[in-house]
Amino acid sequence: MIQEFRLPDLGEGLTDAELVQWLVAEGDTVALNQTLAEVETAKAVVELPSPFAGAIHQLHAAAGDTVDVGAPLVTFALDGGEAASPEPAAPEPDTAPEPVDAPEPVADSEPTDAVSAAPRREATLVGYGAVGRSGARPQRRARRSPTAPLATPPPLDGERERPRSTPPVRRLAKTLGVDLDAIAVNGRPITRADVEAAALPQPAATARASAAANAQRVTRHPIRGIRKHTAAAMVRSAFTAPHAATFVTVDVTETRQLLESLSRDKALAGHRLGILAVTAKAVCLALRRTPFLGARWDEEGGEIVEPSYVNLGIAVATDRGLMVPNVPDADAMSLVELADAIGEIAGAARGGTISPAQLTGGTFTITNVGVFGVDGGTPILNPGESGILALGAIRRQPWEHHGEIALRDVTTLTLSFDHRVVDGAEAARFLTDVAGVLREPGRAMLLG
Missing domain, CATH: 4.10.320 (Dihydrolipoamide Transferase)
Known part of the structure; x- marks a missing residue:
């Protein structure tokens, strides 16, 4: 018995996926739930388990192909059944006599695409069979009328003065x-x-020659997979939500000292506590006072949807492009739990083992641009969210402290927000709360 497996809906309304690699070949016998292939969606690389136990009769795509949801992916031969030909029998040749008055083709005419000794098939999805002849007769090129005027010949060179x-x-x-x-x-x-x-060389010719030379010195990279979908999402976000931004520079010396102290605590050995984890905790605390930073604009429903939880997204740079996995219910976690969760999802994203569920449903995002030595920036909102915080590099620099100039650890925080959902006062209050925790970690007890 022949059974076809089509690419399933991998969640969140994704319409297609790119086939990364096959883990089976035609003729292989596979077990139920054995991994058939790896596919890359807009969210992550996903393993596809086999829905049947049997022999692989046909693979309908190659590595690198983009496959639409619902399109044929694999054909199985189950219970030892022989595979039937997916194509219909070829139609009988058309033997109807040629009409007597049919115009004959001129001697120098060339056959059109419709004229062929064998039936020609349209390109179709494998497994649906070939498209047969339409039944229409090939169209012949008409003769030129003997009385049709010839084109006027160009003037001879001798007709103009040298x-x-x-x-x-x-x-x-x-x-x-x-x-x-x-x-x-x-x-x-x-x-x-x-x-x-x-x-002398003409400018146009020189430009063409320069362009031709430069064309040989470039490398072209296909836009596909996560990078393609991320680009589309960023364009949609940038031109849908009215972005606004606000900044603050903060002295984080006390937070750095706290982290150094915690790193020497043997009870916390194995836990990676850093500035990102403290910032994440500060964001969760600040969202309690300004919850609209975690809300979303529902255009169709005409509502602002405010969640009672924080699914905290962490922007992660990977070899395949930017990914934003999130920590569910981050607001209910301790600092140590939050640090562990961030490390886990970041490692899974870079290793390609993140699941689509971990890449959806976020309510607020943090991007740590400081790890690249960048002082700050204005990040684009993750689609569907109303706030994103950029954490800049920490610099040791002169700073006013208790009325004197001292060397302090200083960083810049940048908040981008959807101005439909959040007004400037709310954004400023949120950013001030986050900066306050980083400046004096003890203030967390006041917000908590």
């Missing part, structure tokens, strides 16, 4: 390879300066 020039000028033109007929002088004799000017 440009005037002296023998030395003609010798120079021959030496430089210049065509005197191509020089426009409006009836006056051609001079030596005209020939020399014509011999």
Whole structure:
């Protein structure tokens, strides 16, 4: 028995996926739930388990192909059944006599695409069979009427006056390879300066030659997979939500000192506590006072949807592009639990083992641009969210402290927000709360 397996809906309304690699080949016998292939969606690389136990009869795509949801992916031969041909029998050749008055093709006419000795098949999805003949007769090229007028011949060269020039000028033109007929002088004799000017490289020709040379020195990368979908999402976000941004520079010396102290605590050995984890905790605390930073704009419903939880997204740079997995219910976690969860999802994203569920449903995002040595920036909102915080690099620099100048650890926080959902006062209050926790970690007890 033949059974077809089509690419399933992998969640969140995704319409297609890119086939990364097959883990089976045609003729292989597979078990139920054995991994058939890896596919990459807009969210992650996903393993596809086999829905049947049997033999692989046909693979309908190759690595690198983009497959639509619902399109055939694998054909199985179950219970040892032989595979039937997916194509219908070829139609009988058309033996109807040619009409007597049918115009004959001219001797120099070429056959059109419709004329072929064998039936031609349209490109179809494998497994649906070939498209047969339409039944329409091939269209023949009509004869030209004997009385049809011929095109008017171009004027002969002898019908126009050859440009005037002296023998030395003609010798120079021959030496430089210049065509005197191509020089426009409006009836006056051609001079030596005209020939020399014509011999110089023309700007258009120079530009074409430069472009052709540069074309050989570029590398073209296909836009596909996560990078393709991320780009589309960022464009949609940038031109849908009215972005606004606000900044604050904060002294985080006390937070750095706290983290150094915690790193020496043997009870916390094995837990990676860093500035990102403290920032994540500060965000969760600040969202309690300004919950609209975690809300979303529902255009169709005409509502602002405010969740009672925080699914905290963490932007992660991977070899396949930017990914934003999130920590569910981050607001209910301790600092240590939050640090562990962030490390786990970041590792899964870079290793390609993140699940689609972990990449959806976020309510607020943090992007740590400081790890790249960047002081700050204005990030684009993750689609469906109303706030994203950029954490800049921490710099040791002179700073006012207790009325004196001292070397302090300083960083810049940038908040981008959807101005439909959040007004400037709310954004400022949120950013001030986050900065307050990073400046004085003890303030977390006041917000908590």
